[in-house]
Amino acid sequence: MENELHIREIAQWNTKDLNMLCSLLISVVDDGASIGFLPPLTRADARLYWEHLLEPSVRLWVADYDRGVVGTVQLHLTMKQNGAHRAEIAKLMVHPQRRRLGIAKQLMDVAERAAVEANRSLLVLDTRDGDPSNALYRSLSFVEAGRIPQYARSADGQLDETVIYYKLIAGSRESDFHPNHSTRSGTLHHVEINVSNRQRSVEFWGWLLGYLGYKPYQNWVEGRSWCKGYPCLV
Numbered sequence: 749m750e751n752e753l754h755i756r757e758i759a760q761w762n763t764k765d766l767n768m769l770c771s772l773l774i775s776v777v778d779d780g781a782s783i784g785f786l787p788p789l790t791r792a793d794a795r796l797y798w799e800h801l802l803e804p805s806v807r808l809w810v811a812d813y814d815r816g817v818v819g820t821v822q823l824h825l826t827m828k829q830n831g832a833h834r835a836e837i838a839k840l841m842v843h844p845q846r847r848r849l850g851i852a853k854q855l856m857d858v859a860e861r862a863a864v865e866a867n868r869s870l871l872v873l874d875t876r877d878g879d880p881s882n883a884l885y886r887s888l889s890f891v892e893a894g895r896i897p898q899y900a901r902s903a904d905g906q907l908d909e910t911v912i913y914y915k916l917i918a919g920s921r922e923s924d925f926h927p928n929h930s931t932r933s934g935t936l937h938h939v940e941i942n943v944s945n946r947q948r949s950v951e952f953w954g955w956l957l958g959y960l961g962y963k964p965y966q967n968w969v970e971g972r973s974w975c976k977g978y979p980c981l982v
Contacts, residue, residue, distance in 0.1 A: 753851060754812045755858050760802070768817035769810065770794040772843055779844040782876040782900050782908065809858050811842070811851050818846040821855040823862055834870040835863045840881065852884055860888075860917060869917055876900060877909040889938070889973070889980070890915045938973070938980040946971070957981065 758765055770791055777789045785793070802808065805827050811819035819842040825835045837859055842851045863871055875881045877895065886892075890913040898907035943949040950972055954964075962974040962981065973982045 751814055753849075753854065755809055755854060756812065758802070758808045758810060761799070765810065765817065766795065766798055769798050769820060772817055772820065772841065773797070775843055776841045780903065781841060782879065782902065782910075783839055783841060786901065787903050807859075807862055809855060811855055813846060813849075813851070818843045819851045819855055821852075821859050823859045825866060825868065833868060834872065835866065835868040837871055837873040840873075852881075853888070856884070856888055860915075864917055871915045871917060872913065874899075874910045874912045877911050882911060885913050886971075887940070888915070938982050940982040953981070 773783075773785070773794045774789050774791065776783065777785045778787045780787075785797075801822075805825045807823045807825070809821055810817045813819075819840075821840045822838040823835050824838050826832065837856070840852060840855060842849075842855075860871065871890075872893075873885065873890070874896075875885065893912045893914050895909050895911050897909045899910035900908050902908055941949075953972075953974070957974045964972065964974055971982060973980050975981075
């Protein structure tokens with residue numbers, strides 16, 4: 749049905765997909781997204797980018813909704829011998845008029861499953877500081893690894909800071925917290941609790957969860973997480 753979201757992989761180009769992805773990229777760039785381009789992005793430049801994208805190390809998915817492509821994400825598989833365990837999430841974008849529908853999360857889920865199937869245990873990505881994407885990645889258990897100041901230029905000429913994230917997935921040293929991560933489906937991944945006083949909540953939940961056998965998993969500015977298989981508590 750035209751109003752149902754459908755995510756599919758693109759392995760070779762056809763004219764329709766290429767044109768719709770050009771339109772999506774231009775719309776997202778015009779809206780101010782920091783994805784390597786500055787407005788105004790010409791259709792010729794957008795087409796040149798997409799036409800030269802597909803190669804054995806790059807996997808590409810699109811989200812179809814209401815007879816059009818409204819989102820996309822890429823998984824870049826590291827081909828170096830010492831990096832065959834990792835991959836990068838790149839160019840996650842959703843059309844400005846189709847946001848807050850859960851499309852970005854579904855695209856991320858597809859990319860992560862593909863990484864697991866490709867025996868990748870580490871995912872990395874980066875995004876501009878202050879963008880809504882930061883909240884999405886943290887909700888998906890990505891951990892902030894660091895920041896680089898003055899990394900990318902915005903349309904107004906400002907040099908913006910980028911935030912680097914990572915996530916250890918199936919086959920990693922932290923997989924003890926997530927048994928059978930690559931094979932379990934349809935399970936609850938985590939429970940998120942919003943609190944008014946972070947420090948007092950950590951003191952309370954910390955001892956209780958420790959008593960129940962949970963282990964501290966992640967620690968970032970806005971929160972903490974504990975895991976004992978599924979689900980995790982965030």
